Structure formats: structure tokens, C-alpha cells
Amino acid sequence: MAKEEVKLFGTWSSPFSLRVTWALKLKGVEYEFIEEDLSNKSSLLLQYNSVHKKIPVLVHNGKPISESSVILEYIDETWKGHNIFPVDDPHERASARFWAKFVDDKLLPSLWNVFVTQGKEQEEASLVALENLRNIEKELEGKKYFGGEMIGFVDIILGCIANMADILDEITGLKTVEKDKLPLLSAWIENFSSAPIIKDSWPSGDRLVTKYRLYRTMFAPPKSS
Template sequence: MADEVKLLKTWSSLFGLRVVWALKIKGVQYESIDEDLTNKSPSLLLYNPVHKKIPVLVHDSKPVVESLIILEYIEETWKQNPLLPEHPKERAAARFWAKFGDDRVMPSIWEAFIKGREEEEHCAFAPAIENLKFLEEQLKGKQFFGGERIGLVDIALGWLANLIPVLEEIHAIKLMDRERFPLLFAWIQEFSKTPVIADCWPPHEKLVSKYRAIRESLLAAAPPHHA
């Protein structure tokens, strides 16, 4: 009997997209369920009562939550097309950089994105650029973070290829350019055009509209700035 696999996500979720990519790479058949987070379904509240968030992977009626944990579960459950290297030290390094992306890179880029005042932008982007330099170093001599093929770190950091162009368009600032980050720039091109990745991208213009509205809402709610 085939495994019953369901994925609760949203159309635009960076975290849900990770799980989609992993399942596709592994060749796992699954049912995709898009949630409306303004009106959370009984299934979402049942399967993730603690955080009430997506994504949630449901495998044979048992839920797994938190995207990086879901990626590890997928890797351990379906052995084909491995996402992690064989050597324990390399596996540990992959886990470190995946978590670094969530703990350091994503918050620093988001912080820079929501800054609206020109005098703050240089300071806001400095931590993001510093964090991206660490990732640039990891790509030396490699096509992907996983080496010659897409692995867990590439999937965990895949949101960069998805979201950076959206944020740059809204903010009118170039963060990821070929001169500053040649290896990351090349990685984004290679990662984005890989069929299993490219087939799953959310619509660009729809993402631009969504994130522009988010930024405008955050800026409107910010306290007045005094010189």
C-alpha cells in the first residue's frame, strides 16, 4: 500500500516551497492542500495545535511540523536521491548552514527590506551583506551548496532565488549582484533553472504585490521618525 502523504501550505510560503522541492526531488507523490491563514482549517489546527502554522507534512495520518525538521524527516523516510552527504561531518555542516539561513540570513534581509528611510538603508543592509558573504564562501569550487547536485542546504536557502528578485524590485536596491556575489549569483541562476525547482515557482508579479502590501503596512505602522 502506498504512503498517504499530504502537505498543508500556502501558495506563497517560502517554507512550504522547501517541502515541495524535497518531495519532488525524492519523487514522492503527495496531496497539496493550500491553507487560508486568515481562516485556518480544522485540519491545520488539528495537525499543528502548538504553532497553528504551515507547512505541515502529514504522513500516514501523522503530522510533522517546522520546515527544516520536515526536510530531515523526508530525508530519513525516503532514501532515494539523498539530500544530505554521507560523511557525518559534512552532514553536520549542511545542517549548520541550513539553520544559519533561517537564524541569520533571513532576518537580516527582512530587516533591510522593511526599512523605509534612506538614511537607515545602508546600516540596515550591512548585516545582510555580511551574512551573504559567509554563504558566498561556502560555494567556492562548487556548483551547488550540496556539491554537484541540489541538496538540503540548497533547498533551505532556495528562498533567496525566489524572494531576492521580488524584494529588489520593490525596494529598488540591488542586493545580490554579480560583482559583489559572483558565486551566489551563479548559484541562483543554476538553482532557478533546474526543472524540478523552476516548475514550482509562485507567480512573480503576485509575490511582488503581496510583499509590497506587507512592506507598506509595516511602514505605515512604524512610529514617527525624529531626527
Template sequence: MATNQEEVKLLGSVKSPFVCRVHIVLKLKGIEFEFVDENLANKSDQLLKYNPVYKKVPVFVHNDKPISESLVILEYIDETWKQNPILPSDPYHRALARFWSKFIDDKIVAASVKVVHSVGDEKEREKNVEESIEALQILENELKDKFFGGEEIGIVDIAAVFIAFWLPVIQDITGLKMLTAEKFPKLYNWSQEFLNHPIVKENIPPRDPLFAIYKAYYDSLIASK
């Protein structure tokens, strides 16, 4: 176990939901690590060295071996440190967990980001909101237990931190309502349970500074139209 903990580093930004995923898993497994807060407007040589392909965070570095892309990082951590597993042991359920984690990125995160960027184009925005709501409905139908991982949080719950924490921030900034208790009661209740999980609660960024950063960005988009 000790050899796995010799050098663990996470290059990231506190405002990123993808970095937050990795943060939660590292804390869930009790892994000591160094966090390097990257300024994405002025990327460090270290970030460009470790992730020359995408030049993005998060980058996870284990004994000087870098890994990029949050879902790939989560699986690597789970395979390397066996305590508190976030992926099911059954191959079929593992495959399903991978499928839904990717679904969240491809359908919900992607559409929600487009909602923000389609400011000024009502038709495009409407289309993106509709896509987000359709995807949230599919996820609502899939939620069978307290968490997607059952009684304990798993990789799908952690992938969905964007839905629980970042999506409400986006809603408040844009004035659009996508995830509400009325529309999606199961997902809404899940989001409250998830955000109140002790490890999650400690490792999501403070809401007010995050809101201010996203609001300033959104206002700049409106001003540029």
C-alpha cells in the same frame, strides 16, 4: 516504499519560501502528495490541529503524523524516502549541511525580513541591510562547487531557495540591492543554476502574482508609518 506513500499531505501557502522547500524535496524524490493551500488570514481547523504550537505552515502530514518547521520536515523526508538523498552520508558533512541550512534562516532570511519591516526607519534598515550583506558574503565564501551540495542540489541549496527567488523580489520592491552579480558573483551564478534546475523551475511560484502580493503588503507597511 508503498507504505511510506499511503497518506502524504502538505499544508502550505504558495507564497511561502519555507513551503516551497518542502515542495521541491517531495518532487525531487518523486513522492505523491496532497497539497492543502492554507489561508493564513483565516487558519483552518486542520492547521490548528496539526500545528497547535506555532500555527504556521508548512506542516507535513505522513499517515496522520504531523511534522512542523521546514528544515525538520526536509530531514524527515530524506530519512524516510531514501531515493535522491539531499543530506550527505558522511556524518561531518551532514552536520555542516545542517549548520549552513540553519545559518540561512537565522542570518539571511531573518535580516531580509527585518529590512522589509524597518521601512520608515533608515538607521534600522541600514543595519539590517548590512547584516544581510555580511551573511551573504559568508555564504559566498562557502560556495565551492556548482551547488552547495556539489554537482547535485542538496539541503543547503533547497534551504537557500529564499536567496535565489524571494530575495530578488524583495530587492525589486524595496529598491535595495543586496544580491547582485557584481557583489556576489558565485552566489548569483549559483542562483541562476538553481532556478534553472528542472525540478526547482517547476515548483517555484509564478513571479508576477507573488510580486503583487508582496508589493501590496509592502505598500500597506509604508502607509501605516
């Protein structure tokens, strides 16, 4: 039987690339990681994702799959082992897709708005972000992970905040996930971050702080005196 060829085009700091890394590792799939320079994208990346020209792209036996959430579904359907989606419950699978879309469409953008604003605008953005965090925290009632006792689809989609929250807090001086306001989400961050496959995959914190400080100078308006 011919050996499978699995390649992941991404960047070391991308939370979306990290989602795919986690899923492959949870499944025990061997793969080659190809680091992309997003200021000078490779011809292969442009070939494999000619529509959006973005990372991540998973290439399995020469066939490309784009968009991190789509890639996660493909991984779960292609390889046995750790189940990323609930196996026997269509409603739970639909719910997982709903909350994953909520993370990408509402929650992460609201956190980014907090990061790139100042003053009153930042205060207003913080209230929106907190409401979004509280909405998704309700899904953790009675559970260790969003996927139950095992890391699942929503955990992987939301997973970047388990690391990024501290980094963004260090840069802004704010507190994204306060234990007294979001106790279930705080516990989830500890559980998720301490899972061996997750813990061993985090990018360098120092490098991330440096990179996101640069982002903040690029996108955040100067603080008014």
C-alpha cells in the same frame, strides 16, 4: 501494499512550504497539497500543529511533522532517491545543519530588515545582510551547489532567495545579490533556478510582487521627507 498517504498543508506563497515541495519532488514522492488560509486556519492544521499553529505541516499516513527543516530531514530519512543530506560524512551533515540554521536565524531576518526599513536604517540593515550573504557564499567555493554537484539541504533552505531577491529588489529599488560583490552566489542562483524541478515550482512572480508590496506598506515606516 497500501498506497502511502502524503499531504502537505501550506500556502502558495510561503518559502517554507516551497522547501517541502522541492524535497518531495526531488524524491519523486506523490502528495496532495492543501492550501491554507492563514487568516482562517483549518481545524486540521490546528490539530496537526497544535503547538505553533503554522505551516508547513507534512502528514504521512496520518502522522504530522512540523517545521520545514525538520520535515526535510524526515523526507530524506523516509524516501530513497535523491539524497538531501550527505550520505557518508557526519561532519558534512553537521555543517549543513549549521548553515541551514544560519539562514533561518540570521540571513533571512537580515534581508527582511532591509525590506521593511528606509533611509539610514535601511543602509545599516543592508550592510548586515551583505555580511551574512558573504559568509554563506564562502561555502560555495569550488562547488556548483551547497550540496556539491546535487541540490542538497542548504540549497533547499536558502532556495527562496533565488526567486525572492529579484522580487524584493523590484519593490525596494535595491540590489540584493550583486554579481561583482557575490559572484559565487549569483552563479548559484542561476544554477538553482534553472534546475527543472525548481523552475517548474516557482509561484507566480506577479502575485508575489503584489503580496510583498502589501507587506511593505504594512511593515515599512513611511519615508521621511
